[in-house]
Amino acid sequence: MPDTQAAGAPAETVHVPLGDRAYDIVIGPGVLHDAGRRIAAVAPGAACAIVTDENVARVHLPALSASLAAAGVRATPVVVPPGEASKSYAMFETVCDAIIAARMERGDLVVALGGGVVGDLAGFAAASVRRGMRFVQIPTSLLAQVDSSVGGKTGINSPHGKNLVGAFHQPRLVLADTAALDTLPPREFRAGYAEVAKYGLIDDPAFFAWLEENHRAVFAGGAARVAAIRASCAAKAAVVVRDEREDGDRALLNLGHTFAHAFERITRYDGARLVHGEAVAIGLVCAFAFSARLGLASGQDASRVAGHLRTVGLPTAIRDIPGWDAGAAAILDAMAQDKKVRRGALTFILANGIGRSFVARDVDAAAVRAFLDDALREG
Numbered sequence: 001m002p003d004t005q006a007a008g009a010p011a012e013t014v015h016v017p018l019g020d021r022a023y024d025i026v027i028g029p030g031v032l033h034d035a036g037r038r039i040a041a042v043a044p045g046a047a048c049a050i051v052t053d054e055n056v057a058r059v060h061l062p063a064l065s066a067s068l069a070a071a072g073v074r075a076t077p078v079v080v081p082p083g084e085a086s087k088s089y090a091m092f093e094t095v096c097d098a099i100i101a102a103r104m105e106r107g108d109l110v111v112a113l114g115g116g117v118v119g120d121l122a123g124f125a126a127a128s129v130r131r132g133m134r135f136v137q138i139p140t141s142l143l144a145q146v147d148s149s150v151g152g153k154t155g156i157n158s159p160h161g162k163n164l165v166g167a168f169h170q171p172r173l174v175l176a177d178t179a180a181l182d183t184l185p186p187r188e189f190r191a192g193y194a195e196v197a198k199y200g201l202i203d204d205p206a207f208f209a210w211l212e213e214n215h216r217a218v219f220a221g222g223a224a225r226v227a228a229i230r231a232s233c234a235a236k237a238a239v240v241v242r243d244e245r246e247d248g249d250r251a252l253l254n255l256g257h258t259f260a261h262a263f264e265r266i267t268r269y270d271g272a273r274l275v276h277g278e279a280v281a282i283g284l285v286c287a288f289a290f291s292a293r294l295g296l297a298s299g300q301d302a303s304r305v306a307g308h309l310r311t312v313g314l315p316t317a318i319r320d321i322p323g324w325d326a327g328a329a330a331i332l333d334a335m336a337q338d339k340k341v342r343r344g345a346l347t348f349i350l351a352n353g354i355g356r357s358f359v360a361r362d363v364d365a366a367a368v369r370a371f372l373d374d375a376l377r378e379g
């Protein structure tokens with residue numbers, strides 16, 4: 001359970017001990033204003049390409065630019081349109097060329113200022129330009145602060161599926177300014193909450209129970225919110241350190257995602273209909289309902305998962321996706337491109353109960369199809 005006592009402190013650090021790729025995640029209100037000093041400390045003398053989106057640039061780029069200028073760091077902003085559609089081949093090319101045009105050298109930094117879209121796109125550019133530049137994450141959405149800024153997965157989408165082109169490229173530093181979340185739209189905060197709940201569902205039932213009790217305080221901000229972010233980062237860091245490149249255990253972080261990524265591809269990454277965290281919420285409910293159907297988890301646990309996510313206002317059924325008209329065959333077809341597929345067989349993260357998730361290889365596609373048929377019928 002998170003320690004909310006300590007959350008009043010100005011900034012806290014979660015260390016990610018990855019040998020020569022180790023880094024700190026600094027969490028707290030106002031850390032953005034100190035970014036210049038912290039960045040200059042991890043990369044003395046380096047210039048920065050700040051990749052951000054239009055929404056975030058409007059509210060948070062001035063503070064970052066001022067902080068870098070005060071620390072004597074040369075910085076060039078690269079601003080992309082907001083939304084999942086920017087995780088594209090075309091935007092990847094635009095961002096890489098802008099970094100190169102700004103004469104950024106290999107030893108310079110790509111700084112991602114924004115949500116997971118900016119983080120994944122900028123990180124992949126950092127992994128690619130001059131065969132690998134240094135990279136700093138300044139996550140400004142809840143989802144990015146608890147998940148996407150940590151662990152080094154970067155990439156873009158293909159029309160065939162989510163995140164199908166990318167690289168593992170760890171950041172040198174993560175600066176999570178919890179005060180930056182005050183400007184985040186409520187829908188996006190809720191979406192990020194699905195990834196927070198995910199950590200409880202994977203292997204920490206006490207954290208899930210704490211969220212059931214404290215979700216109002218987490219949404220309200222303050223100590224409970226900082227505590228939830230810190231606990232999420234610590235949970236993710238522990239898995240990443242065990243299995244950086246997803247040869248085994250890291251797949252647990254994909255709980256709900258075999259479903260979620262299929263929904264996102266079918267809705268063509270249209271954030272007006274479905275954003276990633278919402279897809280994850282429905283995916284988590286599906287993973288538990290499917291586990292219950294297979295006799296692994298109890299129906300009670302499956303209902304508890306759906307009940308909590310519904311309580312915070314997240315969608316919990318496929319039919320909650322506006323304009324949904326695809327059948328089980330289309331969902332299965334999308335799932336066939338999942339990166340966890342092995343020799344054509346589906347891998348799911350299933351659960352024996354809340355906090356008791358496991359990686360299930362060779363899941364029977366016919367069982368998935370029957371489950372989806374019923375889920376679509378029942379709503």
Ligand SMILES: NC(=O)c1ccc[n+]([C@@H]2O[C@H](COP(=O)([O-])OP(=O)(O)OC[C@H]3O[C@@H](n4cnc5c(N)ncnc54)[C@H](O)[C@@H]3O)[C@@H](O)[C@H]2O)c1
Pocket residue numbers: 053054055056059082083084087114115116117118120140141142143144147148149150151152153154162163180181182183184185188191192275276277
């Ligand atoms: N690499 C990973 O490990 C990992 C993990 C989880 C999710 N992801 C990816 O992350 C992406 C989703 O990230 P997201 O939910 O942050 O979406 P996002 O980056 O699209 O951000 C959500 C929206 O909020 C806006 N925004 C962000 N911060 C803001 C702020 N402080 N104030 C005002 N507006 C703000 C953005 O402009 C955008 O419109 C997906 O592409 C998903 O696949 C990656």
Ligand SMILES: O=C(O)C(=O)C[C@@H](O)[C@H](O)[C@H](O)COP(=O)(O)O
Pocket residue numbers: 147151153162163195246250251253254257339
């Ligand atoms: O970091 C991971 O590992 C995750 O699986 C975290 C997920 O929340 C995230 O959406 C990730 O991008 C999905 O990874 P993918 O390999 O399925 O694209």
Ligand SMILES: [Zn+2]
Pocket residue numbers: 147195257276280
């Ligand atoms: Zn995710």
